Amino acid sequence: MIGHIKPLINLIGELKRLPGIGPRSAERIAYSILDMDEEAVAGIGKALMDAKINIKRCPVCFSITDEIPCRICMDPIRDKSVICVVENAKDVIALEKAGNYKGFYHVLEGSLSPGRNVGPDNLRMKELLERLDKGVFREVIIALNPNVEGEATAMYLNMLLKPFSLKVTRIAHGLPIGGELEFADEMTLMYAFEDRKVL
Amino acid sequence: MIGHIKPLINLIGELKRLPGIGPRSAERIAYSILDMDEEAVAGIGKALMDAKINIKRCPVCFSITDEIPCRICMDPIRDKSVICVVENAKDVIALEKAGNYKGFYHVLEGSLSPGRNVGPDNLRMKELLERLDKGVFREVIIALNPNVEGEATAMYLNMLLKPFSLKVTRIAHGLPIGGELEFADEMTLMYAFEDRKVL
Numbered sequence: 001m002i003g004h005i006k007p008l009i010n011l012i013g014e015l016k017r018l019p020g021i022g023p024r025s026a027e028r029i030a031y032s033i034l035d036m037d038e039e040a041v042a043g044i045g046k047a048l049m050d051a052k053i054n055i056k057r058c059p060v061c062f063s064i065t066d067e068i069p070c071r072i073c074m075d076p077i078r079d080k081s082v083i084c085v086v087e088n089a090k091d092v093i094a095l096e097k098a099g100n101y102k103g104f105y106h107v108l109e110g111s112l113s114p115g116r117n118v119g120p121d122n123l124r125m126k127e128l129l130e131r132l133d134k135g136v137f138r139e140v141i142i143a144l145n146p147n148v149e150g151e152a153t154a155m156y157l158n159m160l161l162k163p164f165s166l167k168v169t170r171i172a173h174g175l176p177i178g179g180e181l182e183f184a185d186e187m188t189l190m191y192a193f194e195d196r197k198v199l
Numbered sequence: 200m201i202g203h204i205k206p207l208i209n210l211i212g213e214l215k216r217l218p219g220i221g222p223r224s225a226e227r228i229a230y231s232i233l234d235m236d237e238e239a240v241a242g243i244g245k246a247l248m249d250a251k252i253n254i255k256r257c258p259v260c261f262s263i264t265d266e267i268p269c270r271i272c273m274d275p276i277r278d279k280s281v282i283c284v285v286e287n288a289k290d291v292i293a294l295e296k297a298g299n300y301k302g303f304y305h306v307l308e309g310s311l312s313p314g315r316n317v318g319p320d321n322l323r324m325k326e327l328l329e330r331l332d333k334g335v336f337r338e339v340i341i342a343l344n345p346n347v348e349g350e351a352t353a354m355y356l357n358m359l360l361k362p363f364s365l366k367v368t369r370i371a372h373g374l375p376i377g378g379e380l381e382f383a384d385e386m387t388l389m390y391a392f393e394d395r396k397v398l
Contacts, residue, residue, distance in 0.1 A: 005265050011250040014243045019231045025219050031289060032218045033250055034263060040216070041251040045244030047213040051206040051232055052240040064233060066204050090230060 057089075060131070062107040062124050064089040072096075072105060079103040084141040085128065085157065087111050087150065091143065103141070106131065111149035112156055123153075125160065132164050142170040146191070256288075259330070261306040261323050263288040271295075271304060278302040283340040284327065284356065286310050286349065290342065302340070305330065310348040311355055322352075324359065331363050341369040345390070 008030055015026035033041055057063070058070035065071065072078065072092070082103030086092055092105050108123040132140070140161055144150035154170060161168050173191035175184055184192070207229055214225035232240055256262070257269035264270065271277065271291070281302030285291055291304050307322040331339070339360055343349035353369055360367050372390035374383055383391070 004270050005254060005263065007246070007250040007253045007265055008263070011246040014246040017239070017243075018228045020224050020227055028219055029217045030250060033247060034254055034288075036251070038251055041247050044213045044216070045247050047206070047210040048232060048240050048244050051210040051229060052235070052237055054206045055204060055233055064204065064207070066206055071203055089233075 057107075061092075061105045062089075062109055062127065063092045063105055077102075081136060081138045082141060083128075083131065083135070083137050083139075084143050086143050087145055087153075095143065101141075103139075108144075108153070111144060111153040113149045120156065125157070128157075129160065132161070132166065137166060139167040139169060142168065144170075146173050146187075256306075260291075260304045261288075261308055261326065262291045262304055276301075280335060280337045281340060282327075282330065282334070282336050282338075283342050285342050286344055286352075294342065300340075302338075307343075307352070310343060310352040312348045319355065324356070327356075328359065331360070331365065336365060338366040338368060341367065343369075345372050345386075 011030045011033065012023070012026045015021050015029055016023060021029070054066050055064050056066070056068060058065045058068065058073055060069045060073040063070055063072065067074075079102050082101075083106055084095065084101060084103055085106045085108060086095070087108055087110060089107055092107060095101050095105075106124065106128045108125065108128070110118050110123055112118060112120065112123070131137075142154045142157060144154050144157075158168055172195050173188065174195055175181060175188060175192050181189070210229045210232065211222070211225045214220050214228050215222060220228070253265050254263050255265070255267060257264045257267065257272055259268045259272040262269055262271065266273075278301050281300075282305055283294065283300060283302055284305045284307060285294070286307055286309060288306055291306060294300050294304075305323065305327045307324065307327070309317050309322055311317060311319065311322070330336075341353045341356060343353050343356075357367055371394050372387065373394055374380060374387060374391050380388070
């Protein structure tokens with residue numbers, strides 16, 4: 001019988017396309033829509049389109065923004081001599097939440113992955129080199145994910161950056177704060193020992 | 200910085216209103232929207248509004264439908280002598296999926312719950328009695344949820360149905376198929392013993 005209520009089937013199908021929404025959650029959300037008032041449902045639809053239409057990539061750092069260039073790139077107070085390279089716009093947001101970094105960003109829009117056919121030309125590598133050429137940067141901080149793709153991308157980037165007389169650093173790997181040593185994986189412990197600091 | 204991208208904040212806020220969507224899933228879905236093409240996002244918005252506008256309550260059984268009266272109420276093949284009382288439209292769909300019941304339904308739109316201020320007048324009790332008055336039913340199957348509210352509603356309903364010379368039954372409670380006896384709760388085991396069948 002549910003198979004006959006086309007608008008419901010259609011809505012469940014559309015919702016299932018979203019990440020983390022399985023068939024059961026899609027059904028649950030679809031039913032909840034029926035109990036909401038029309039204005040609230042219209043609000044969700046409008047917010048979806050608004051976000052889609054008004055959020056763009058910044059043409060300078062390639063993070064997401066609703067102003068072009070983005071507020072970070074236009075911020076006169078930020079440290080113009082440091083640039084932090086990340087994989088995704090989400091990483092920029094995470095680092096901004098942490099709040100202690102005050103330089104600029106460059107979003108690669110991914111990491112090198114031969115398996116998924118992502119090579120240097122699919123990432124914002126060229127744009128990074130152009131920025132470094134034009135700018136007055138003295139340090140590039142590599143803040144890519146500590147996994148195989150991220151490490152490979154970091155190594156490739158380090159090679160590309162050699163011709164520039166820049167300090168190239170990467171963010172520290174080690175035990176996460178609040179984590180417990182006995183539950184840490186071997187790679188994390190290895191990094192934690194390698195990157196140990198003199199107190 | 201995320202606090203400055205208004206369309207993103209707004210979308211995350213709207214998504215968090217949906218059941219089962221916490222702040223993290225809302226963020227994840229919002230970001231995925233940015234990577235979808237505009238047509239796909241418009242499709243979700245349209246499906247939401249379509250469902251909201253076109254899915255109604257059937258004025259006969261109070262289940263959800265996009266045709267009035269609903270296909271079940273209009274089905275000439277169904278058994279006109281049996282009516283199954285459920286709490287929600289979702290229950291109708293679940294029973295239709297099971298597929299062995301071929302009579303009519305009546306959705307109460309909830310269960311009695313003094314705590315949440317739901318009395319008989321807030322449920323479709325009156326409409327059920329009217330249907331029973333007008334119809335040629337010989338059996339009412341009570342298929343309410345086996346919890347405190349459902350049981351209380353079933354008892355109240357049974358009392359209301361006394362004046363009608365009808366067979367009133369309730370669906371069996373017991374061990375779920377595929378379940379294991381050692382993990383069943385005490386109430387289920389109690390019902391399973393009480394409702395035991397001669398083989």
